[in-house]
Amino acid sequence: MFKVLVSDPISDLGISLLAEASDIAIDKKTGLSEDELADIIGEYDALLVRSQTRVTDRIMTAGKQLKVIGRAGVGVDNIDLDSATKRGIIVINAPDGNTITTCEHTFAMMMALARHIPQAYMKTVGGVWDRKSFVGVELRNKVLGVLGMGRIGSEVAARAKAFGMTVYGYDPFLTEERAEKLGVRLASVDDIIRDADFITVHTPLTPETRHMIGREQFSRIKQGVRIVNCARGGIIDEEALVEAIDSGRVAGAAFDVFEEEPPAADHPFLTHPKIIVTPHLGASTVEAQENVAIDVSEQLLHILRGEAFKNAVNMPPVAADVLSKLEPYFALGKTLGSFAAQIAEGPVKEIAVTYSGDLANVDTQPLTRYVVEGVLSHHLGSDHVNVVNAMHLAKSREVKIVETKTQSTKGFTNHVSITLRTDKEERYAAGTLLNGFGPRITQVDKFPVDVEPHGHLLLISHHDKPGIIGRIGTLLGNNDVNIATMQVGRKVVGGAAIMVLGVDKGVPKDLLRDIIALPDLNNAKVIHLN
Numbered sequence: 001m002f003k004v005l006v007s008d009p010i011s012d013l014g015i016s017l018l019a020e021a022s023d024i025a026i027d028k029k030t031g032l033s034e035d036e037l038a039d040i041i042g043e044y045d046a047l048l049v050r051s052q053t054r055v056t057d058r059i060m061t062a063g064k065q066l067k068v069i070g071r072a073g074v075g076v077d078n079i080d081l082d083s084a085t086k087r088g089i090i091v092i093n094a095p096d097g098n099t100i101t102t103c104e105h106t107f108a109m110m111m112a113l114a115r116h117i118p119q120a121y122m123k124t125v126g127g128v129w130d131r132k133s134f135v136g137v138e139l140r141n142k143v144l145g146v147l148g149m150g151r152i153g154s155e156v157a158a159r160a161k162a163f164g165m166t167v168y169g170y171d172p173f174l175t176e177e178r179a180e181k182l183g184v185r186l187a188s189v190d191d192i193i194r195d196a197d198f199i200t201v202h203t204p205l206t207p208e209t210r211h212m213i214g215r216e217q218f219s220r221i222k223q224g225v226r227i228v229n230c231a232r233g234g235i236i237d238e239e240a241l242v243e244a245i246d247s248g249r250v251a252g253a254a255f256d257v258f259e260e261e262p263p264a265a266d267h268p269f270l271t272h273p274k275i276i277v278t279p280h281l282g283a284s285t286v287e288a289q290e291n292v293a294i295d296v297s298e299q300l301l302h303i304l305r306g307e308a309f310k311n312a313v314n315m316p317p318v319a320a321d322v323l324s325k326l327e328p329y330f331a332l333g334k335t336l337g338s339f340a341a342q343i344a345e346g347p348v349k350e351i352a353v354t355y356s357g358d359l360a361n362v363d364t365q366p367l368t369r370y371v372v373e374g375v376l377s378h379h380l381g382s383d384h385v386n387v388v389n390a391m392h393l394a395k396s397r398e399v400k401i402v403e404t405k406t407q408s409t410k411g412f413t414n415h416v417s418i419t420l421r422t423d424k425e426e427r428y429a430a431g432t433l434l435n436g437f438g439p440r441i442t443q444v445d446k447f448p449v450d451v452e453p454h455g456h457l458l459l460i461s462h463h464d465k466p467g468i469i470g471r472i473g474t475l476l477g478n479n480d481v482n483i484a485t486m487q488v489g490r491k492v493v494g495g496a497a498i499m500v501l502g503v504d505k506g507v508p509k510d511l512l513r514d515i516i517a518l519p520d521l522n523n524a525k526v527i528h529l530n
């Protein structure tokens with residue numbers, strides 16, 4: 001049974017998938033302080049949040065069982081991603097579900113700003129019929145500058161065009177072709193500062209975007225501009241904005257987000273007559289909340305159940321077509337890594353992985369993560385290593401990862417091989433995925449074999465001499481260890497050889513010592529694969 005804590009208000013309908021799963025137990029506890037969350041997080045396998053819960057390093061330290069943090073929304077600035085990655089906690093979000101909703105909120109804010117709707121409402125319901133003070137401006141024929149042309153920014157641009165606005169777009173990833181397709185003018189921040197009548201920001205908050213529009217930009221900004229921020233507090237310098245409005249340069253602003261949330265009671269935005277605000281409502285519609293909750297719940301289930309999942313925030317993204325090609329090999333990669341680690345002596349210095357056949361034509365980086373996970377799990381414990389932190393752990397231990405591809409298929413449609421270099425030796429294991437039969441180990445060091453990589457194995461290196469198989473069989477039999485499968489590999493008659501035995505239970509240390517002491521036997525290793 002997996003325990004999931006929902007610590008922010010998340011749509012019940014959206015998480016019904018989790019609520020109905022027989023292997024999931026959900027607790028909903030919202031509005032917890034950091035102390036309260038730290039006290040209880042230790043018993044949970046997953047945490048589901050929106051933007052309120054701050055998932056700090058302290059929370060993750062206390063979350064000893066935590067495997068996954070799900071963010072029902074886009075921004076993950078409330079989650080310490082470095083800490084999660086180091087600990088192998090997978091962080092997932094739901095990037096698509098609230099795009100339209102936030103775009104529409106941006107428009108609502110822009111129009112409310114252009115027509116003074118909140119201020120006029122307050123006066124009207126206060127009994128004052130004031131038609132003079134609230135003369136607005138049209139959007140038509142105005143220039144809208146969009147900073148950040150991602151999911152939301154692009155939707156805002158499309159709607160602005162329907163309002164007859166000229167749209168300038170700035171984004172480091174916006175190409176001339178895409179700008180043309182979207183019908184926006186590819187612009188620089190300076191172009192936007194100079195020409196825009198409305199500016200709206202749709203970037204994440206990063207060191208680069210922090211105070212992207214600050215005192216310096218306000219000193220040059222177009223007279224009478226209106227500013228909208230429904231992305232993240234801090235992209236626009238709040239203090240500098242108030243100064244720019246008070247000086248008469250900026251006509252007004254509409255903010256859904258703040259540098260600190262909730263803002264202090266004396267925050268100047270809360271009383272400024274030319275600034276309208278909402279309490280981070282961009283994503284708050286019934287539809288968006290269902291969308292993001294469904295999306296994140298589906299992924300969360302996959303992760304907890306050990307199934308393949310879409311993108312994680314703290315892992316490089318994998319395209320869907322690449323994922324579908326690689327997914328069948330994940331188990332093979334991990335098993336081969338674990339096998340190689342168990343046969344090699346000494347601390348690992350390098351993991352060299354070679355892919356051939358079908359695999360040589362795809363981006364195999366995600367698969368290499370599974371190989372590295374398999375290798376490191378043996379040394380660091382499978383509870384501490386997973387695909388999220390495998391590369392990080394390898395790097396922090398100065399283990400070199402080398403990935404190569406070759407067209408040579410060795411007769412297999414696909415082939416994965418691992419050379420493990422330790423400070424004592426170099427070991428080699430290769431495998432393939434047999435259509436309909438699953439993973440197979442096809443070679444160990446220089447010896448071809450055909451081994452189903454599962455359960456307890458005994459790897460024996462010996463001299464190819466008559467009687468040796470019998471002696472080992474007798475020894476195992478006398479100790480009540482049943483042999484399920486046997487593979488013998490050799491290069492030349494009478495030369496060095498290996499034997500891979502599948503046994504029904506683990507081989508105790510004493511018995512292993514007795515096996516190694518047999519004549520003509522060089523070494524024996526017990527291996528366990530899941």
Ligand SMILES: NC(=O)C1=CN([C@@H]2O[C@H](COP(=O)(O)OP(=O)(O)OC[C@H]3O[C@@H](n4cnc5c(N)ncnc54)[C@H](O)[C@@H]3O)[C@@H](O)[C@H]2O)C=CC1
Nearest residue numbers: 074075102148149150151152171202203204230231282283
């Ligand atoms: N107010 C609310 O409730 C909500 C706020 N958001 C926020 O809106 C923002 C945008 O979300 P999405 O469009 O879904 O994200 P996105 O990732 O699709 O788009 C962000 C864009 O910003 C661009 N960008 C990054 N650095 C930049 C820079 N220095 N200058 C210009 N562009 C830069 C990126 O290239 C990307 O295209 C995020 O900060 C997100 O957290 C999202 C949903 C709801």
Ligand SMILES: O=C(O)C(=O)COP(=O)(O)O
Nearest residue numbers: 050051052073074075283
């Ligand atoms: O998705 C985002 O980035 C948001 O800002 C929405 O935040 P929320 O889920 O409404 O707390």
